Amino acid sequence: MxxxxxxxxxxxxxxxxxxxxxxxxxxxxxxxxxxxxxxxxxxxxxxxxxxxxxxxxxxxxxxxxxxxxxxxxxxxxxxxxxxxxxxxxxxxxxxxxxxxxxxxxxxxxxxxxxxxxxxxxxxxxxxxxxxxxxxxxxxxxxxxxxxxxxxxxxxxxxxxxxxxxxxxxxxxxxxEEDGTELIGKIRKKLEAAIRQKKVLLLPAPALGRGADLLLTALEYGDETEVFGDRRLTDGMKALFSRPQWLKEGAVLQKERKWGKLEDWNGEGGILLLSDPQLEREESRLFAERVREMGGEILFTGHVYEGTWGDRLRKEGKAGFLRYPxxxxxxxxxxxxxxxxxxxxxxxxxxxxxxxxxxxxxxxxxxxxxx
Ligand SMILES: [Zn+2]
Ligand SMILES: [Zn+2]
CATH class of the missing domain: 3.60.15.10 (Ribonuclease Z/Hydroxyacylglutathione hydrolase-like)
Known part of the structure; x- marks a missing residue:
């Protein structure tokens, strides 16, 4: 064979x-x-x-x-x-x-x-x-x-x-780093932002990593506000309707509420935007607003060359931690x-x-x- x-x-x-x-x-x-x-x-x-x-x-x-x-x-x-x-x-x-x-x-x-x-x-x-x-x-x-x-x-x-x-x-x-270490770094980043009452913007695809990050952020729902855009919210609904794919802790987040991104009024919190490379005009304006308010932008997956996200990273205006x-x-x-x-x-x-x-x-x- x-x-x-x-x-x-x-x-x-x-x-x-x-x-x-x-x-x-x-x-x-x-x-x-x-x-x-x-x-x-x-x-x-x-x-x-x-x-x-x-x-x-x-x-x-x-x-x-x-x-x-x-x-x-x-x-x-x-x-x-x-x-x-x-x-x-x-x-x-x-x-x-x-x-x-x-x-x-x-x-x-x-x-x-x-x-x-x-x-x-x-x-x-x-x-x-x-x-x-x-x-x-x-x-x-x-x-x-x-x-x-x-x-x-x-x-x-x-x-x-x-x-x-x-x-x-x-x-x-x-x-070198394994999945547990990578997740640990992202959690530390979330926790630091919450402690400092800062804004942390996570651009991510609506499916897959976006849902993962939203669920992870919701674990801190008692300590901070979490906001997600429409496409992410729809993706989450689809995910919760198929709990056989989710770990127990993730299923429990179903009861949690998160805010609509368009209702965000500048307060500290974790923001999820379903535009992984910040390619849409409105995403760029949103990212600018976050930065002007002293917030941070964090990419968690591959950032393609030549995109707005890539530019922000290269100019040192956005961070990167890989989500495994x-x-x-x-x-x-x-x-x-x-x-x-x-x-x-x-x-x-x-x-x-x-x-x-x-x-x-x-x-x-x-x-x-x-
Ligand atoms: Zn794959
Ligand atoms: Zn693959």
Missing amino acids: RFYAAGGCGEHGRSCFLTEGREYSILVDCGEGLGKAGARPLLTGEQIRRIRYCFLTHSHKDHTGALDWLYENGFQGRVYLSEETRDQIGLNREHVHLLRAEDGPGGVKRLDHALTVTHGRSGHCPGSFWFLLQFEGKQLFFSGDYCESSPVYRCDSVSGFWGDLAVMDCAYGDR VHMNRREAEAVRERNSFRKTVLTHCPHEIPAGEGVCSLKTGEWTEI
Whole structure:
């Protein structure tokens, strides 16, 4: 059996992993590159036509963005994913099968004589799964984007598994700090702002990190005011309607109230704005107002070059603390230690990750025998 990295190895983007069996192939994720060019996975028409099953770990573009392209190039197989992922990407095709969060982990679903699947929540975003596939007698683990330290999303911790191959998220492979440390820094920042009765503005996407930050801020709801804009509020409503994805503490925040951003009158508090790069004119004016009032702006995710947010950062007018949604090398090693994987491929990191015992350093376009 061969494992082929069609994308996502030695790069951040276009995660796409092909396993070629005797009878047919299976694919996990079909992402596009995140750069302007939107690079496609390295798959030939022949390889695509041989895929019978495609498993999608979660909705983000770097894992699903090339799915239409896959269909256009002859894919006729079945797709397995969560209902949330299907809804987020608006997938409306034949042969789409849903896996439910409540049924994993531990449940083994037989798809045909050669393939079974077990799935669990990966703690990355609503709808995100990891997969354990048994295929033609081999066992393969795919972590998807995986984060055990999320204060918001449930992660069905991966332990006690064996596998011939593990394909694991290590997007923070070149960083020292782990998720708990990163979250700790953000909490300290929030607490300092509250103590000083300052304004802290957090620009973030409406889905994913925006909801995470709002839920984290609400934990301090007794000590400070929290404000969020309309899109974030709508996103939160959708999230609370699917509590199976949330940690208990996050579900409890449902009773908390937060203010509308447009009603904010200059008092100290935590403000969430669903414009991660501050690209909209009204967001820029809002950010200016915050700064004029002695407030701080804090970015928590990737700030793209050339955006207003980037400019503010470069001029020293905004801070940056990363909100974790992936693993670093140490966290990936901790998962490996709790399981018994014969071979591991670490993915998602744009920088080269040195190979180690049991860890093979594979780049996009390369394959390895399982
Ligand atoms: Zn992701
Ligand atoms: Zn990703």
